[in-house]
Amino acid sequence: MNKIFIIIQREYLSRVKKRSFLILTFLTPLLIAGIYAFMIWMMLKDDTEKRTIAVLNESELVEPVQSSEFTTYNYLQNTTFEDVKSSMEKNGYYAILVIPKNILQTKTAELFSHKQVTIEVKSNVGSQIRQHIEKLKRAKIIAEANMPNLEEKLAATKTPIAMRTIKFGEDGEIKQSSTEIAMGIGFAASFIIYMFIFMYGVQVMRGVIEEKSNRIVEVIISSVKPFQLMMGKIVGVAMVGLTQFIMWIVLTGIIITIGSALVLPGVDMETLQQAKSVAELPAGAASLDAGQLKIAQDILGTFDLAYVAGIIGAFIFFFLGGYLLYSALFAAVGSAVDNETETQQFMLPITIPLILALYIGFAVAKNPESSLAFWGSIIPFTSPIVMLVRIPFGVPIWELLLSMSLLIGTFLLITWIAAKIYRTGILMYGKKVSYKEIWKWLRYHN
């Protein structure tokens, strides 16, 4: 037992001391922080460019658009569109706004410019005109109706609705939930597991091939059992992965905290948190608008500790379970070949279920109650990824236990099979191995 720790130690240290590991570990948080910083900057950046817009108002509306700090509206009289157009550059006009005579009927105004008008300018002009007309119409109605306090009554009809989704907990307790947040967490967690299995599974495979092609493997297995060597490598690499993952989280946190304190002193932490929680969600979920963000914030506030701990616990379990299952297979593949180019034919049966799991995960995020979701999260080859998508939505405890025990059982079985392939494979040199050959190895004893 002691020897397996020596192996784990070597596998771990030799990898974390590598330059590529250090670069990846320290650069990624910087990159993430950089992306955050950019997004926050984009969000907080005000449009500070001074613009002057010429307005040709042919309608009866009186100055429907008002100048603001940065945008000035020049109402021009006694001139033609052609004149304004030709003198545009001379007068430094950014655009020409034409409000037609019959705007109340056409409900259309026009903005002419040389460059594409920014969305902000466009929506600003649009909403100002809209509000102006609404105001006029309302005033007219109020005047016509001649009802006391009509203005207040109308104002009271405005009722903004925030949708809160609330689901029933296992124990009948009512919990607040947010579909978007659940989806986001599920996606992120399952995608990280997918990445982790792939990245570090391949590292295990490379390690095995390295030992084989270096011809050191026979020296080692005359001291330890092949199984110890294989498991030592798998566990050692798993710890490298966990280290990297934790480092990423910690470093990203540190960089963002320091960065926000230094670079953005005016920004309060709450805004930052909002921005961060948006950024953490993968693409697709980024379309959350400010209103949804508000809800998300409420939900985050009401997350109870048990819920969070449950998700983290499940994450670690399926993370390790999935990795162990697949890395044993990767180790077996590594042992069967002489170099990496030969791995192709054996990689396919490993990568297909993994990629499939990711796609099932996408589908399940949309409908966590489907039978695809159920089977995907029970079958051990897809469950580590699919179950993580489901967990934030809530999974019956028996399904969770079934999935977990199947995963453990399959992991043990696969490791046993992989160890048999590994034991024979690592001592086979210069032989082109086929599936038939591997099947024979499985039937050797010792």
Place this chain on the structure above:
Amino acid sequence: MTFFEAKDVVKQYAGHKALNKVSISVPKGSIFGLLGPNGAGKTTLIRIINQITGPDAGEVFFNGQPLKPEDVKRIGYLPEERGLYKKMKVGEQAVYLAQLKGMSQKEATKKLKAWFDKFDILPWWDKKVEELSKGMAQKVQFIVTILHEPELLIFDEPFSGFDPINANLLKKEILELRDKGATIIFSTHNMGSVEEICDHIALINKSEKILDGPVEQIKKKYRTNTYEINYIGEFDKLDQVLKADFEIIDQAKGIEFNTLKIKLNNGSTSNELLEQLLPYLNIVSFREIIPNMNDIFIRVVKESKTI
């Protein structure tokens, strides 16, 4: 006294038998040669001794006891396919391999430094393995094999890839270890390379042991009673003057002297032959042709085929 013994060991792989009821007995303190062509089953037998693989049938005894997993630390093994982690530092790696044999880090470091010093590779302690020359890497491998002072040392094709200087160094060290009480097994297909240092051998061919015993005895058993005579002078009617018991196998003319190979049949002696030759030839040298292991091997294989 027998230190290591294999009894009727059988190892079956899909499609072929690697070992068919092979028995060997290695005396304590001996240098035992496990000889045979490539693919004969030598490496399989060695892997069984190292418990890398297990026998399908038969028994294996280590120092009189059935072989146990703990025995690995009493065995030192230098495989034919040997290597080191290229990216690891030499010293670190040697300590790692010693630790896997059950040594403590401290003890391993101390002993390794002494051995490195002895082999003049101490300055390479902190270098990466890929920077070592092949000869230096082999020294490291050798040191790691013997560092834990095993009672049984197994070398599979030990001299392949070694230059003559390192091969001699290795031989010297191995003999020293034997003198200190270690038992040594050499496995090789290059029979000439080890026969001078082995005192016991076993010949393995096509999964079966075809011959074993002390080298002296085997050589005695397979002596052919053939003598080589170098002489000056001409005499072409030799076959007419020699008794029928003396069979001329070969006759060749050389620049300085001519050579004659004569086999003694029916219990005739070398003295009788000399007596017969002296009147006719001016003899330069006279010696018995002792068969080497290669010759014996070829002969035994031929004999076993005819049976």
